[in-house]
Structures are given as structure tokens and as C-alpha cells.
Amino acid sequence: MAPRDQREMSSDEESAPAAELRRGPWTVEEDLLLVNYIAAHGEGRWNALARCAGLRRTGKSCRLRWLNYLRPDLRRGNITASEQLMILELHSRWGNRWSKIAQHLPGRTDNEIKNYWRTRVQKHARQLNCDVNSQQFKDLMRYLWMPRLLERIGAGDDDAPPPAQEQLPAAWPVDDVEVELSCTTAASSSSVSTDDGTHHHQQQQQIVSPAPPPAPAAGSDGSYSYSNNNSNMWDTLCQPPQTDYHATTAAETACSWSDESLLLAPCLYGDMGLPELGETMWGAAADDLWYTQIMGL
DNA sequence: AAGACGCGCAACCGCGTGCTG
């Protein structure tokens, strides 16, 4: 017997013989059955729904298919910079509470956010040889990548916007917390309270350059070289753009960088400078290159 | 051209929780 068959059957599956239940990818016909049934009768009571709709699926499977794929209010396509920022911020606050995070990203499912985190964010953590839950990686996100996302958003370089009715609100309503999107000492944001007592977040338009990467050492030929030793990565990363520095954390460093040094960043880093902003995860292929160079990967 | 490999995502699973009789 295959290992899968040896698993204990959930209560959802006990209502029908296992041999009659379908598993795996959904067909167009099944999708139609499910959509039509929910359109006529509404959702909920998933086991009964599966039977009544004539679907040889578990209620659990029907629910998942509806919530993660067939629901009409789902947003498809790339995670935008705004959404990435929201995910990073909320995850730093709540950890792997995907459904809770998804509640604040209209049209996105917990599954989608979870997959995003595992495939993109954790991948970068692996490349840095650090744990995604480590303080080092959290500092990297907070003081390097989140400011960059803020910059992209401020520059209007967010990914393709969703249809008008689905756009992220200018102020994100958050039930029990205030979500502070300001990631650096220079970026600013504020929270306001509405008449009904809920807190709304307001993003300010004053977006500044992100915390700069450390200056690489110029070689004799004028080119820059980077260490491939990841163990030194954080020492390098935490080095403020000043000649006399002391060992410190990324957080302390980011806080200590002045607005002036941020503005000087493009000068300080010569040809490397700050990357052009493109698309993808941290959002950008160019960002990835820039980041890879910094980290000496 | 074809096999190997890696990535992204849909789907599954086990388990915890809340509701109801």
C-alpha cells in the first residue's frame, strides 16, 4: 500500500468511499460544476456542497479550489511592490500567520502569500546562508529591501496596478494594529484614527533613497571587488559609509546613517550605484543583481 | 535535440478550534 494510502483518513473523506473520490488537478467540468453550484446556492457546508453539486471531491478540496482559484474577487498576476511591502511588514509582525496577512491584501489568498514567502523570500535567505527568521535577515529586510520597495512605490514604479475597484486602498484598514510602513529613519509615515475608532495608515509621499550598501574596495584597475566569504557579509553590510566605523548591527547602522549620507549614496558607490528598478521579487531583476554584487555572491 | 535541473504554484494533509446536539 502506498504511504499516502496508509495515512489516516480525515473526517471529510469518511463520508464517501475513497475509491470514488477524485484527487489531483481539477478539470474544467469540475470547475464549472462548483462555480455554478455556488452561484446558485452559495458557499459553505462544503461536504454537502460537494455531494449535491455532483463532485466526486472532498468538501475540503472544493473549499480550497474555490477560495484559492475560482473566487471571482481573486487578483491574479505578480505580487506588486505595495503588496510585497505589506507582506514583509505583516510577516515581521505576525510570523507565518498567512491567513491573517492575506486579510490585509485584497484578492490575495493565504496560499499565494505562503508560496510567495517560501519561494522568494526564503530563497534569498538561503542565498545569504542565514535563517529566514534570524535577526540578521530581518534587519536586511527592514533596512534594505523595505526602503527600496517604498522607493519604488513612491516613484510610481509599482507593478501593473489592478483594476480600479481592486486597487489597494491608500489607507489600509488594520483591525488590531497599526501597520507602520516606515522602514528607515528617513522614510516617514503616520497612522490616523477614524471616527469609528479604527486605525488607518497613511503613506507619505516623501520617499527617500534606501539605506546605501557598503562601499566596495576599489581595485587597482578601478573595478570593485567583493568578498565571496559569506561569513563576512554582515560585517560588510553593517559598515556605515564612513571611514571610521565600529562593529554594529545592521539596525543600528541603518539608524545611524544620516539623510545626507543617503543622498550621497550614488556618489559613494561609484559605477555600482543604485540599480535601476525593474520587476520581480524584491522586486527587480536589477535589484537582485545589485544585491548579489553587494553580498559577493 | 534531449535529458537534467530548478522554480513556482496548485493541491493535499494533519491538526487545532469552534459549534452543535
Next chain:
DNA sequence: CCAGCACGCGGTTGCGCGTCT
């Protein structure tokens, strides 16, 4: 109070597809 059920959540798996060699 307790057992059974339905639902939802977070972790994991497996497959399709694109890229690399």
C-alpha cells in the same frame, strides 16, 4: 461535559514548465 462534525490554518508535496547543459 462530551463526542462528532465542519471548517480553517499552516506545512508539505508533486507536477508542469522553463532554463540550462
